[in-house]
Amino acid sequence: MPTVTGTDDVFGEVAEKFEFLENFARGYFKRLGFEEVRTPIIEYSWVFRKTLGDSSEIVMHQMYSFEDKDGKEVVLRPEGTAAAVRFYIEKIQSAKPRAKLFYIGPMFRRERPQKGRYRQFHQIGCEMFGFDSPESDAYIIFILSEFFRNIGVQHKIEVNSVGCPTCRPRYSSALKEFFEAKTLCEDCQKRKERNPLRILDCKKDIEVVKDAPNILDFLCQKCKSHFELVLNNLKNFGVKFEINPKIVRGLDYYTGTVFEVFSTKFSNAIAAGGRYDLLVEFMGGHPTPALGFAIGVERTVDLLELSSERNRLGLFICYTSEGKQKAFDFFTRVVVSLNLISAGKGGTSHVGEIREHIVKRFDISVEGTKSLKSQVRYADSQNFRFIAIIGKNEIEKGVITFRDLQNSYQFEMKEDELLF
RNA sequence: GUGGACGUAGCUCAACUGGAAGAGCACGGGACUGUGGCUCCCGGGGUUGCGGGUUCGAGCCCCGUCGUCCACCCCA
Known part of the structure; x- marks a missing residue:
């Protein structure tokens, strides 16, 4: 198509x-x-x-x-x-x-x-x-x-x-007169009548044009x-x-x-x-x-040559079946309070950084039945900076795991620590 | 509008004088039972632009058509 x-x-x-x-x-x-x-x-x-x-x-x-x-x-x-x-x-x-x-x-x-x-x-x-x-x-x-x-x-x-x-008319007629005696390509024959100035642009009659009168003299x-x-x-x-x-x-x-x-x-x-x-x-x-x-x-x-390194941006939520409900809760909670997050400052450097990225870009996996691996792979391919992982371990410990895909390290944090 | 080259997988391209449509990259999955990039393995994908013709047989040859690119014209 x-x-x-x-x-x-x-x-x-x-x-x-x-x-x-x-x-x-x-x-x-x-x-x-x-x-x-x-x-x-x-x-x-x-x-x-x-x-x-x-x-x-x-x-x-x-x-x-x-x-x-x-x-x-x-x-x-x-x-x-x-x-x-x-x-x-x-x-x-x-x-x-x-x-x-x-x-x-x-x-x-x-x-x-x-x-x-x-x-x-x-x-x-x-x-x-x-x-x-x-x-x-x-x-x-x-x-x-x-x-x-x-x-x-x-x-x-x-x-x-x-x-x-x-x-301009003075120049036009001077040009016309000049070209009258010269042999021109087929296109320029027509141009001579219609718009002699155009002959100056011709790619074939370069030799002839070289000695043509200069408009600046006219x-x-x-x-x-x-x-x-x-x-x-x-x-x-x-x-x-x-x-x-x-x-x-x-x-x-x-x-x-x-x-x-x-x-x-x-x-x-x-x-x-x-x-x-x-x-x-x-x-x-x-x-x-x-x-x-x-x-x-x-x-x-x-x-244009844009800076070739496209920056990794944002946070993407991945989860396993055990963490699905909590992942969805986290997602909706963040979405409804996005303006508060953008206003909020402070916390640890991790908190600040995650918040910063959430404001720029934020999304959740809708393929939670797939392996965690493929969810992470997706986040990587979409150039997310951070992923949040919510699974059995996180439920048991009451935390969320965050992984920095750019610098390859991860840490755990309580949800409330991030949002309040 | 004129002239030329070229149309094969999402992309870049192979396929000897006509003889079973391929590779790399990309994509998906697995090896790694909860973790991307590196490595290895597997997989999905094609009416060879479309329509005719020649032939036992066409990606390849011929005609037409559409499209892309390049140059002219013109123009940002």
Whole structure:
């Protein structure tokens, strides 16, 4: 029973990495003043058609769209920015023009799956609205870089400026003119007409592209000085980066600063973003500068190395037939007073330690008719730190045996000693 | 959407030119009669992705289909 092409069940170690990444991102971005927004996974299709560009690959071929029963066309969101902008205009803008938002969630694109690319994938994205300063560009690149540094992912950052509606067309036509005389691969022939900037990305025409005009030489005065200030501020933040004039974002809405984050391990960008000063207005809001980025969760998870030693946690109760009733009594007694246990401190070091672990994880064997051995083996395989053993001996002596599976020693304790 | 490689046990992979489907790991049990990890023994698990075809006989050959992976396209 396979899952839908390009989707997968996330479980075990990978699920732990997802959890770690999402938890870290929430804490990190909240601390930096970003607020989480959970926009719907389905949106009316105009949200993306309008913003990504009707001729973009995503809109043309990759969106999961369908007609709802009321005849409205609905899509599974292919990216997060457009939805965040829609939300900002609708619910935030009139109350406070400046806003810092972040989101975490699944996106959908019907592409052919391959390494680091899935049809359902997850992004962690940040968007800043109402900020036009070059400091804000540098800031958002800085926090992105720090994000990866904090989770121990080696990376490098490349930045560029794609200009604005006054300078980009000039560059476009210069490029077109330059390539006119050259022989290009089949794909690039089409790109020349549709979006000449894309030719810079081509893997076949590398030789031809090498001498192509540089976009940075074509920036208008405003874009040029902004970009220079961004670079200066990046230095102020101490961010290591490279300028790569060949970076072209696939989404039409970018203006000015754009950037991509590459892992040193594989060629895909693990995060990318940039400025999109015209998008809010374009979608019907008041003119508002904005910028943001999205982090590819699956791609990042691939690079995560969690501390390999998974800690043993918790207490697991094992018992024999003679101890069954007492084991169940102990279990229920602990479960009903779990909040007291977490509040309670003190006792011997053993008591404190056992209590600590009970709070984290606590369970009882429901296979008490099996041998004690197999119950202990189960506890071990489930990575419990302690087991409690309740059998004939314990009943007779009025105690419970505790065994530390990590350090291989055991001791006896009275139940009341632990719980009161 | 284009091109290529590959689908055998939960996982990683064997099976000579077509001739009775195997191993390691994992899982379960036992040796250790009340105690995990180490060792040894035993055990459960397969319509060889699916559907056709060729053949006395197909995991192997042919066709189709689905899926996975890789590259292109595109992109996080």
